[in-house]
Amino acid sequence: MKAVQVSKFAHPRDIAVSEVAKPVPKAGEVLVEISATGLNFFDILQSQGKYQNQPPMPFILGAEFAGRVAKDSPIPAGCKFKAGDRVFGYAQGSHAEFVAVEHDKLLAVPPNISLAQAAGLYLTYPTSYEGLVGRANTQPGEWVLVHAAAGGVGLAACQIAKVLGAKVIACVGSPAKGKVAREQGGADYVVDYTKAGWQDEVKKITNGHGADVVYDPVGMLIPSLKCIAWNGRLVVVGFVAGTIEKVPANLVLLKNCSIVGLFWGATAIRDPPRYKFVIQETLRMVAEGKLTPTVFEPVYEGLEGVTKGLIDLENRKTYGKVVVSVKKDAKL
Numbered sequence: 214m215k216a217v218q219v220s221k222f223a224h225p226r227d228i229a230v231s232e233v234a235k236p237v238p239k240a241g242e243v244l245v246e247i248s249a250t251g252l253n254f255f256d257i258l259q260s261q262g263k264y265q266n267q268p269p270m271p272f273i274l275g276a277e278f279a280g281r282v283a284k285d286s287p288i289p290a291g292c293k294f295k296a297g298d299r300v301f302g303y304a305q306g307s308h309a310e311f312v313a314v315e316h317d318k319l320l321a322v323p324p325n326i327s328l329a330q331a332a333g334l335y336l337t338y339p340t341s342y343e344g345l346v347g348r349a350n351t352q353p354g355e356w357v358l359v360h361a362a363a364g365g366v367g368l369a370a371c372q373i374a375k376v377l378g379a380k381v382i383a384c385v386g387s388p389a390k391g392k393v394a395r396e397q398g399g400a401d402y403v404v405d406y407t408k409a410g411w412q413d414e415v416k417k418i419t420n421g422h423g424a425d426v427v428y429d430p431v432g433m434l435i436p437s438l439k440c441i442a443w444n445g446r447l448v449v450v451g452f453v454a455g456t457i458e459k460v461p462a463n464l465v466l467l468k469n470c471s472i473v474g475l476f477w478g479a480t481a482i483r484d485p486p487r488y489k490f491v492i493q494e495t496l497r498m499v500a501e502g503k504l505t506p507t508v509f510e511p512v513y514e515g516l517e518g519v520t521k522g523l524i525d526l527e528n529r530k531t532y533g534k535v536v537v538s539v540k541k542d543a544k545l
Contacts, residue, residue, distance in 0.1 A: 216309035217519050220271040222262040225523040230516045233273070236306070236313040243316045244286035245300060249332035249512075249543040250307045251277030252522045252535040254453060268305055274519070275308030277301075279322060279331035280540070283311065292316040301331040308519050310539060320492070323500040329543045330506040333365060333534025338495040338504060339488075340450065340477040341369040341428070345377065347491065348473045349426045349446040353378030356442065358415060358424035360406070360431045361453060362398060363390035365534040370428045371398030372504050373495075382415055382424065384433075386529070393532045397507040406433070412440035432456050434472065438464045445470040507533035514538050 218231045238244050256274055258264040279301035282294050294300060299322035304314045322331040345351045357374040361367040362383030371394060374381045382402045383394035391403035402418045404411045416423055423442035427434070430450035435458055437447060449472060452458075465472060481488040498504045509531045513522040518537045526535050538544070 214310040215516050216306070217274045217516055218271050219260050219274055223260060225257055225260050225274075225520050228260060228274070228520065230519075233309075235311050238287055238313040241289050241315050241317075242313045243288065243292060243294065243319065244283040245278065245280045245302075245312050245314055245319070246283040246540070247278045247307060247310055247312060248280040248328040248538070248540040249278070250275050250309075250519070250537050250539055251279075251333040251335075252519065252526055252537065253277065253336065254526060256308075256519075257523050257527055273306035273309050276303050276305060277332055277335050278304065278307035278312055279328040279334075279543075281542075289316050294319060294321075299328060299331070301328075301334060303335045308516060308537070310516070320496065323496060325502060326499060326506060327508075327544050329508050329512055329536045329538060330534075332536045332543075333508060334495075334499070334506050336477075337365040337369040337534060338373070338499070338506070339491045340475070341366050341373050342495050343477055343480065343487075343491050344428055344448045344450055344475045345370060345373055345379075345426065347487070348475050349428070349448050351377050351379055351426050355379050355425035356382065356419050356422060357426045357428065358382045358384060358437065358440070359394075359398075359400070359428045360384045360433050360437075362394040362400060362403075363532040364430070364453075366430050366450065367428075368394065368398040368507050368533055369504070371400050373498075374426075374428075375399040376498060376503050379426070382418060384411070390532060393507075397505075397533060406436075412436065415440040432458055434458050434460055435464075438468055438470070441468050441470050443469050447472045449474045509533045509535050512536050512538045512543065 214235045216233045300319045357379045359370045381400045383400035385391045394400040404414045425442045427437045427447040432452040
C-alpha cells in the first residue's frame with residue numbers, strides 16, 4: 214500500500230510517499246481502508262523527532278483518519294462494526310491507504326457529515342468541549358475570547374461556545390480569517406491580534422467587562438491578561454506560537470482570575486469515563502446539526518498532498534481542519 218513513511222527524521226517537505234506492507238490486524242483489531250486523513254501540527258514535529266510521542270523507526274506519519282471497515286478485515290468478537298461501515302478514529306499511521314485499529318477505539322461517523330469532515334473530528338471538538346465546559350465551566354451569556362479562531366480547534370471552540378449560549382469574540386490574524394470565524398464559527402465579534410491595542414477592542418466590545426473565558430491554543434496568556442474579566446478563566450490548550458509563557462503571578466492575583474490547563478490527550482488514560490462522555494456528547498451535537506466540522510477547501514488530493522498540506526498548515530495558510538482525500542469517497 215502507499216503511505217507517508219518516515220525512515221529518517223526530516224521535515225515533511227523531504228518525505229515522499231512510499232510503498233510499504235499493508236498492516237496485518239492483531240487480535241482485537243480491524244483493518245480500516247482510509248478515505249481521508251486529518252493533518253495536525255504535531256505531524257510536522259513528529260517527522261523531525263521533536264514530538265513527545267515518537268514511535269520506533271520506521272513509522273508511518275499521521276494520527277486522525279476516517280474511512281470504511283475493509284472488506285478483508287477480521288471482525289473480532291464484540292465488534293459492533295461490519296465490512297463497509299463508515300468509521301473514524303485516532304491511530305498512529307493514518308497517512309496511508311490502510312490502518313489497523315483496536316475495534317473498541319473506532320467510532321461511527323455521524324450520518325450527516327462526510328468522511329472528510331469526520332477525519333478531523335476526533336481531536337478538535339472534544340478538545341474544545343472539554344476546554345470550555347470541563348475546565349472553564351462556561352456559562353450562558355458569558356464573553357468567550359477564542360485565539361486562533363479560524364483554526365481547527367478554534368472554530369470548534371467558537372461553535373461550542375455559541376451552543377453553550379456564550380458571546381464569542383474571535384481573535385485572528387487577518388480579515389480573511391475573521392470572515393471564516395464569523396461564517397463558519399458563528400463568532401459575534403472579531404479582533405485582529407496583529408494590531409496594537411487589540412485588548413482595548415475586547416474591552417470596548419464587552420463594555421469594559423472583559424472576557425470571562427479565554428481559550429488559548431496559541432500561547433497568548435500574558436497579552437490576554439490585559440482584557441480578562443474579574444473572576445475570568447484562561448484555558449491553556451497549546452503553544453502553536455512556539456513559546457511557553459512564564460506568567461507574572463501578580464497579574465493573576467490582581468485580575469482575580471484562574472489559569473487552567475487542558476491535556477486532552479491524557480484524559481483517556483487518567484479519566485476514561487470523562488473521555489468517553491465528552492466524545493459522545495460532541496458526537497451527539499454533530500449528529501443533531503448543532504456543530505458542523507469545517508474542512509479547509511480545496512481538500513488536498515492523494516497522499517502526495519500530505520506534504521503540501523503540512524507546509525501550508527505550518528505557514529498558516531489554512532483554516533478549519535486540514536484534510537487529505539485518500540479515496541474519492543472522502544466527500545461522501
